[in-house]
Amino acid sequence: MTGPLRFGVLGCADIAVRRTLPAICSHPDTTLTWVASRDPAKAARVADRFGCRATDYAGLLERDDVDAVYLPLPPSLHLEWGAQVLACGKHLLVEKPLAPDAAQAAELAQLAAESGLVLRDNMTFLHHPVHARVRELVAAGRLGEVRALHAAFCFPPLSNVDIRYSRALAGGALLDAGVYPLRCAQLMLGEQLRVAGAVLREDPDRGVDLSGQALLVSAGGVPASLAFGFEHSYGSWYTLWGSTARLHLDRAFTPPAYRQPVLRIEEQDRVEELTLAPYHQFEGSVGAFAAAARDGGRDESVWRAAALGTLRLADQIRDLAVRVPAQPRRGQPIQPAGSRAATGISAGHDGG
Numbered sequence: 001m002t003g004p005l006r007f008g009v010l011g012c013a014d015i016a017v018r019r020t021l022p023a024i025c026s027h028p029d030t031t032l033t034w035v036a037s038r039d040p041a042k043a044a045r046v047a048d049r050f051g052c053r054a055t056d057y058a059g060l061l062e063r064d065d066v067d068a069v070y071l072p073l074p075p076s077l078h079l080e081w082g083a084q085v086l087a088c089g090k091h092l093l094v095e096k097p098l099a100p101d102a103a104q105a106a107e108l109a110q111l112a113a114e115s116g117l118v119l120r121d122n123m124t125f126l127h128h129p130v131h132a133r134v135r136e137l138v139a140a141g142r143l144g145e146v147r148a149l150h151a152a153f154c155f156p157p158l159s160n161v162d163i164r165y166s167r168a169l170a171g172g173a174l175l176d177a178g179v180y181p182l183r184c185a186q187l188m189l190g191e192q193l194r195v196a197g198a199v200l201r202e203d204p205d206r207g208v209d210l211s212g213q214a215l216l217v218s219a220g221g222v223p224a225s226l227a228f229g230f231e232h233s234y235g236s237w238y239t240l241w242g243s244t245a246r247l248h249l250d251r252a253f254t255p256p257a258y259r260q261p262v263l264r265i266e267e268q269d270r271v272e273e274l275t276l277a278p279y280h281q282f283e284g285s286v287g288a289f290a291a292a293a294r295d296g297g298r299d300e301s302v303w304r305a306a307a308l309g310t311l312r313l314a315d316q317i318r319d320l321a322v323r324v325p326a327q328p329r330r331g332q333p334i335q336p337a338g339s340r341a342a343t344g345i346s347a348g349h350d351g352g
């Protein structure tokens with residue numbers, strides 16, 4: 001393959017318009033050729049904004065000037081459309097979660113492995129250099145022995161019509177927000193994690209979880225306490241607690257591209273703050289995806305296994321969870337219905 005990786009986008013989602021399409025357009029190794037929507041007028045609007053062409057979902061799959069498809073559909077549709085993308089010989093960047101459960105994720109992973117195509121979930125925080133720096137500090141013994149991980153991704157309630165409140169579309173806080181602290185635990189404590197217990201607070205009418213907590217334990221016996229949800233004030237952070245020091249990172253999962261991450265390391269009688277350079281993690285994600293595609297998808301098994309691992313943990317949490325009824329706010333949309341995807345100008349829940 002020569003030239004930039006040519007992306008088509010299947011679904012003009014809020015996150016696509018706000019974050020991923022600008023990143024595809026600005027990264028030198030990627031370009032946007034087509035956008036597809038169920039609604040022709042919406043596709044035309046988005047295509048006009050990003051300087052590409054518009055079609056529908058089926059039309060996108062037939063384009064031979066599309067090397068890779070970015071798929072930001074609701075999770076319940078990831079397998080159905082993702083399988084068609086791979087069958088058409090196109091690389092596939094799927095929004096997180098890869099699928100609603102591990103069985104569907106494994107089907108997608110199998111199809112990608114058989115066809116030699118790149119399949120990744122768009123877990124953008126993994127590309128931010130700040131987490132590699134944390135791992136270096138831990139490996140160098142800066143915290144002593146790691147004794148615990150605490151991680152959280154929570155935000156306030158969304159519009160009543162948001163896909164996250166739909167059971168049929170595989171909404172819910174665990175799949176939408178919980179996958180961030182889960183993947184963080186995998187990154188910091190290793191893939192051999194087990195779920196020791198969990199609580200899910202569920203909306204009894206809509207049948208989706210609005211928030212929850214889970215306790216995991218690593219192969220080395222380190223516990224991880226994880227919180228997620230959309231009924232809290234905003235929080236996106238993790239703390240690694242060692243025998244000699246504690247490291248905290250705020251705005252860990254969805255920092256704006258201009259934010260300088262600050263690693264705060266607290267000891268008994270001393271605090272050190274390390275300020276790192278800002279980084280555009282959506283550009284990092286599409287750039288790494290393009291590099292993997294250029295490499296012919298040769299070394300993709302690690303990424304696929306991690307994405308699958310996240311959903312195995314989510315399955316375990318659902319199996320083990322103590323479920324309690326939550327009392328959702330009724331009739332008071334936090335944002336007017338349709339303000340997100342329809343306009344593409346909302347700030348969104350990711351703090352950007």
Ligand SMILES: NC(=O)c1ccc[n+]([C@@H]2O[C@H](COP(=O)([O-])OP(=O)(O)OC[C@H]3O[C@@H](n4cnc5c(N)ncnc54)[C@H](OP(=O)(O)O)[C@@H]3O)[C@@H](O)[C@H]2O)c1
Pocket residue numbers: 011012013014015016036037038039042072073074075077095096097122123124163169176254340341350
């Ligand atoms: N990586 C990140 O930081 C990040 C951040 C936010 C969200 N996400 C993920 O991105 C995905 C989309 O989230 P979002 O907030 O962008 O959602 P959204 O704005 O509701 O977008 C979903 C899109 O899917 C398409 N769609 C197809 N069938 C649909 C149906 N039956 N109901 C609703 N939409 C349907 C629509 O596109 P058309 O109308 O154009 O066909 C819609 O715009 C989710 O998997 C979410 O977890 C990732």
